Amino acid sequence: MGSIYLIRHGQASFGADDYDVLSPIGIRQAEVLGAHLAELGLRLDRSVSGDLRRQQHTANAAMSRLSEAGIAVPPLEIDAAFNEFDADAVIRALLPDLLPEQPEALQVMRNAAQNRAEFQRLFALLIGRWLSGDYDQPGLQSWQGFVEQVQAGFARLLEKAERGQHIALFTSGGTITALLHLVTGVAPDKAFELNWQIVNTSLSCLKFRGSQVSLASFNSHVHLQLLKAPELITFR
Incomplete structure (x- = not known):
């Protein structure tokens, strides 16, 4: 193998x-x-x-x-x-809808290096929304689109592999x-x-x-x- x-x-x-x-x-x-x-x-x-x-x-x-x-x-x-995947694009696209529930999120994201633990918590929430597919937006690569991108590259790698x-x-x-x-x-x-x-x-x-x-x-x-x-x- x-x-x-x-x-x-x-x-x-x-x-x-x-x-x-x-x-x-x-x-x-x-x-x-x-x-x-x-x-x-x-x-x-x-x-x-x-x-x-x-x-x-x-x-x-x-x-x-x-x-x-x-x-x-x-x-x-x-x-x-x-x-x-473009994490910044995911944050920019999905953060506005999160702000009513997490009003501090914008400040945290703007100062991520000084708020690492809170950034991670909020980023995980945004990723959860991205994965669900319920928040897909024009111009934002979806989770499914990202998976298809990786799958295509992996297929090329295996095709060439000996x-x-x-x-x-x-x-x-x-x-x-x-x-x-x-x-x-x-x-x-x-x-x-x-x-x-x-x-x-x-x-x-x-x-x-x-x-x-x-x-x-x-x-x-x-x-x-x-x-x-x-x-x-x-x-x-």
Whole structure:
């Protein structure tokens, strides 16, 4: 059987003007991941990423550590199907209808970095509405549309995959959530309960034989745990 390693990007710049940039911690996480893969002697046949900068930067930082260890690395393939859903667009579209129930929400969202716990609570409420399909709006990608995007990219990946290959897929938490939903059949709301637990640069492993795919492991971040540096274990 072949293996597909779903790797969430390193910590991005939450609360900054441009989220799609790895923070110094995110860069360190990616480097630690690459060193860990090198210690395992993992040889990748393919490396795939979405086209977001944080995804590609994570891939390049990790692969550079493999290369430094003398392990050949494949060229990075780019497929935008593995991009994250547009969380900002979801917030902008669905927040107004939430304000009568949560009048403080606008202030919290404007100062997310200073209100992380409350931001997460409100964001989860908005995601719940997005998943339901009852609040779909013109111009806003629906949950179903996002799943179809990811499914199309995954079908392309499997179509090109050869038997027994080891493939790294550098992507984002929402994309991994959609893949969990597609592979295991877990309900979207339950999949997002898992989403909130996905650590930056964690590995989840899918096993495949042809078009048959199963989940082998989820959210492993032992490479960070072994350093005994709690600041490296992040979720956004």
